[in-house]
Amino acid sequence: MTQTAPITQDVLTLPRKLPEGPVNIVGLTREGLRAALIAAGTPEKQAKMRVSQIWQWVYWWGVRDFAAMTNLSKSYRTMLAEHFVIELPEMVSRQVSADGTRKYLARIRGGHEVEVVYIPEEDRGTLCISSQVGCTLTCSFCHTGTQRLVRNLTAGEIVGQIMMARDDLGEWPRPGEGMGERPRLLSNIVLMGMGEPLYNFENVRDAMKIAMDGEGISLSRRRITLSTSGVVPEIARAAEEIGCMLAVSFHATTDEVRDKLVPINRKWNIATLLEALRDYPRLSNSERITFEYVMLKGVNDSDADARRLVQLIKGIPAKINLIPFNEWPGAPHERSDWERIERFADIVHKAGYASPIRTPRGEDIMAACGQLKSASERARKSRKEIEAEAGL
Ligand code: SAH
Ligand code: SF4
Secondary structure, X not given: OOOOOOOOOOHHHOOOOOOOOOEEOOOOOHHHHHHHHHHOOOOHHHHHHHHHHHHHHHHHOOOOOHHHOOOOOHHHHHHHHHHEEOOOOEEEEEEEOOXXXXXXXXXXXXXXXXXXXXXXXXXXXXXXXXXXEOOOOOOOOOOHHHEOOOEEOOHHXXXXXXXXXXXXXXXXXXXXXXXXXXXXXXXXXXXXXXXOHHHOHHHHHHHHHHHHOXXXXXXXXXXXXXXXXXXXXXXXXXXXXXXXXXXXXXXXXXXXXHHHHOHHHHOOOHHHHHHHHHHHHHHHOOOOEEEEEEEEOOOOOOHHHHHHHHHHOOOOOEEEEEEEOOOOOOOOOOEOOHHHHHHHHHHHHHOOOEOOEOOOOOHHXXXXXXXXXXXXXXXXXXXXXXXXXOOO
């Protein structure tokens, strides 16, 4: 299939003519789809309604065939089939852990692959999605950080991961069944897979808008969490243009240690990051920020670290998620002992913050946080490259 030109949300650049080849509907913003429908001959007056109808078919009902869109006329359906496609990443493998966690490998255009993880819990089902193939950053404890950035995912590839998981969970409503009649298996989304979401801002934004739209995937913005390593200039923009929950990969309490663990800290240090975070809840109207803190033996897990952490975040409505380090072959760190993690959690908790210890899930299938990697070993960074990027 020929690659289609992206249709952006910017009204000034919306195409008057359709690009060569069929346009993928998945991932187009409302404005983008409206413009594409008009370019394909839909009268302007009708276009808004057609967008609603098509979105409901695609995102509420999981329909992939224009012929099934029965509230559209036959000729309109034929026109859609001529100019458009409804295309998702292809699921090339699926592993199910003993604890029910599912790990999918999704193939996207160009033959690249990203990992997607579904984590069922008693009261929710969380899908961990990827925003990039590889990552430009080189956090020392993260497997994805050992791979080069291959490319950013498109908005369609990001939303497509959600739809692919819903396919596998059999979650689309059955004929005759109303929306929301069953509790949702896929109720939460975390942008905590491969890549740095704020380095793929527009596509992540457009995809999350579809995820949050009442005629799209229809998840509340409070059920979507974007995790960033600390791309400071994009944090306020994320509050204003996306408005979902924010998690930050904090992981250290001094610049000296954070410079090594999360090298982006050399660009935007702890003080600069905290300043941006202080404004986030007000700008996005969300209650609190999640501070992610990976527990690395002898590196960042002392009582003094715990005390410094609560000092640093004073005044920010926060929850601190303690993540026992998930090991991967060749990793330069070890997981902190359980007693140490509990003691750390206790200090944070006594200071008045929720401090849940994240139970590692799907370890038997390497599905846990930071263990994801693309299948392509060719994309590995060399040690030299890692050291150069990290400024070591
Ligand atoms: N790039 C984004 C989102 C992806 S990583 C970010 O860095 O925030 C999602 C979370 O998993 C981050 O908090 C990250 O620091 C953490 N993580 C990465 N590798 C890990 C590992 N091996 N063990 C535990 N957590 C890890
Ligand atoms: Fe990239 Fe996040 Fe991994 Fe750091 S932790 S290398 S930012 S994916």
